[in-house]
Amino acid sequence: MFKQIAALTKLNLRSIPQRWGMSLATVFSVALVVLVLMAFLAMANGFKATLSGSGSTDVAVMLRKGAQAELNSGISLAQLRLIREAPGIARNADGNTIVSGELYVIVDGLKRTTLTDVNLPLRGVEPDALVLRQGLKIVEGHMFGSGSNELIVGQAILREFAGFDLGSEVRLGTATWKVVGVFSTGGTVFESEIWADAGSIQSLYQRGSGYQSVRAKLDGADGLKALQDWAENEPTLNLDIITEKEFFSGQASGITNIILYMGWPLAIVMAFGALAGAWNTMYASVEARTREIATLRAIGFAGFAAFVSTLVEALLLAFVGGLVGSVLAWLIFNGISASTLGGNFTQVVFAFEVTGEAVQSGIVMALIIGLLGGIIPSIRAARVPLLSVHGG
Amino acid sequence: MSKTEPLYVLRGLSKQYSRGKETIPIFDGLDMEIANGEFMAIMGPSGSGKTTLLNQLGGIDAPTTGEVIFDGRRIDNLGQGALAKWRSENVGFIFQFYNLMPTLTAAQNVELPLLLSPVKGAERKKRVATALDIVGIGDRAKHYPRQLSGGQQQRVAIARAIVADPKVLLCDEPTGDLDRTSADEVLEMLQLLNTKMGKTIIMVTHDPAAAKYAKTELFLDKGKFIKKGSKK
Amino acid sequence: MNDFTLVLKNLFRKKLRAILLLFSILSAFLIFGALGSFYKVFTAGVEVAAADRLITVNKINFTVSLPLAYVNRVRSIEGVRNASHASWFGGYYQDPRKQVQTFAIEADTYLAAYSELVMPDEQRKAFMETRDCLLTGIDLVDQYGWKLGDSVPINSNIWQKKDGSSVWEFTICAIFDGDKETVPANYLMFHYDYFNENLAFARDKAGWIILNSEDPAMNDDISKQIDTLFANSQAETKTSTESAFNKAFLQQMGNIGLILSSVIGAAFATILMIVGTTMVMAVSERTKEIAVMKTLGFRTGRIFRLVLSESLLLALLGGLIGLGIAWALVDLAIGPALSGFLPGMRLTADIALLAIVLMLALGLITGILPALKAMNVAIVDALGKN
């Protein structure tokens, strides 16, 4: 039986060029469906990867209870002082806890592709911030001076937005600020930020001595628990404390879901359209080969072999379509930089990511189209009346 | 009639087609025997049921009632799979329009039925070559059907029909699409297969000249054999 | 029997094929209808923006507040008919992850600025007179099962009261709706005074200023005047029309328009290929018949029209069914489900019209080649070969 199937399949595939128009249409319609699906998946994956790659499990983020985002939060100097002495926080060589009180405000930037104003995050940080972001490197220029009106900007900011090039001056409020450095953090969300000295931001925004969030290096695996328990019992503290990883993955899910909730239904509706096309093509294939199939069966080939060979043709066309779609998606989308409004109400720059998993989804979808589009024509192939040998 | 066991025995064979409420009887209780080694030509007006009869003999259509016995075994009540196997072992078909696979070469077309047999490898190649030689187009083995004339295509079809060494060849107007010269060549070949290789051949034809090649000529009209002529 | 009978017979000579093609076409128009409606409502903020309405924000960014005193200074500028202000409250009800848009507003001027917000007169009066009144959008009333007179605690994830609590108590004493479906009614408003005097910190700030010009023609001029007025002060401003402001905000999300049109483009490319190749094949199957019609005396022009009508009919049939499904989906299912975020999502007449134009285009494009082919069938060739 296997021999029969192999022989008929070969026969079948060889006849594809006789129907190249419709076969090609099938391949490309499946390819387009896969392309659309992959575009959405690449977008969602890229966004998710940027955010979830950002958080570290040994850094705690502290916000005022219920604040949800750094932008909303507020933490007083007195509270920060208290936190500096808290248990569960790692200490540096000098014996001081590794803690950075930070401010998070929004400034306007100009998006290069659309030339429209966008929200960019301006973060005021303390020196320990550098230790708290692993892999942070100044790649050009130098660090801002303490208490100065100097800024350093993430690489993604330079790439996507105008107005923050190295050496340029930026007017915020009444003061003029200067961009003195560019930093990289290996593709994390911090690269979409602008940094300055916390003290300078406090005075710019008339925040007095207040902060918005506190980051601290945790002391081992039990550090978080120790810190949380301690904070619970401090009457003057009213904090949500979570790991940075958790903080960012929470932000990732909302937008990622929106992209996916949009992408999948669209791809599925398109898939139905392509399915109808595949079905049609396979019917044409069976029809064109009716006498051929009947002759083979008259010679003694089994109907089942005709069924399988037809189905294989459908699956193959769909598979090639899936492959073409995936390769196109990879060529077109992989790595392209985009930005959107993230959970913090500021732009998050991310790169589309065509992952292996997405390619797998695309191919599976293609094969399902092939299977559903091919099954009924294949049954028809198996049931070609033997009397069709006489032509007509 | 020969004294030995007949190859085919038809008993009370009836076939009717229904078109809506109407039923059209083609045969009504046909009895007939076909001897082993026979070369029979069936003639008759269009619509008389020649093709229908051939279909019953070849097991590609089943009678409404009655029995088709081949070599002592009933085939009219076999299932799809068993019938397919039976066909691959016992029958070679030759059609008016050749029915070759356009995407296969002559040799590959001839090889097709061997895929259903245990014949493998070198033996298979040899058989194909022999079959092509018998029909006299060994030199065209690598050609595709569209590169061959009608007569040549029909020879390939004959080679395909005999390659698995069936007992019987069923031919429906094998020369219907050919000019006189090609037709005569094909018919001579069939005659040769009958006399030298002992194949039983049942051939439907419109052409009285073609029928002359057969040992027996039968005339079918309205589902009945009305005249029978045997030369030998 | 007339030409239309011929067209129908030809189109449905292979029923399954016709149905599959219809299905294919349907899918593309379903996508078009749904995404078109989505885009329309997504950009509705730009469209419902009143022509005479301007927004003044802090030049650093619109999330940075302005001194409250600015409102009166804006009011005194010539050509400004009305000025009001609002502040972002960062509210949520019970679940901190589910934000409820909430604004602290200067009530009378704000409602004057947004005349499209409507409510019964006695409720408007109640709102004006009740300090802790929560003016509630009708969509939220439905969503949370609130009713007039309910006491509702709204948390702020930004603002704390003097007593350190971030729970603010309100009474629902008025419910507003938009005068059009596309006007959102999914947010809360309350008195700025109530907000300001209870604040623990950052008092006397206005989030942004809304103003109406006497004449939209003066918009540019007024914007310049305002921004010059506050130039070099500690809070510089940026003034733009409401529609420009909304548009810029939407663009922050990314190029949604490009994404949606690419998807629609891909869907149409798919059916163009499928329908196009099938129609070509369908006509070459009939070469002989067409030749016979020609021998009977059918003129080439008429044959051309017959074949073209076939694909036009196919495109229109499939397209209209797809549009119908899109309508049912958008107006009856997705629209109501999304009314919380995108109120008034509907398949509007202009989208339907555009869809019909696309159907005609699709029919013409997929039909022209087969029609030409049919027209050029040579009788001798067609009838000669077997």
Ligand SMILES: Nc1ncnc2c1ncn2[C@@H]1O[C@H](COP(=O)(O)OP(=O)(O)OP(=O)(O)O)[C@@H](O)[C@H]1O
């Ligand atoms: N599938 C079918 N359904 C209904 N009627 C059929 C069918 N096949 C054949 N017939 C009818 O059966 C009769 C015999 O047909 P058959 O094909 O056997 O004739 P034939 O003798 O081979 O004719 P020809 O010389 O034209 O090939 C004809 O009247 C034909 O119309």
Ligand SMILES: [Mg+2]
């Ligand atoms: Mg016949």
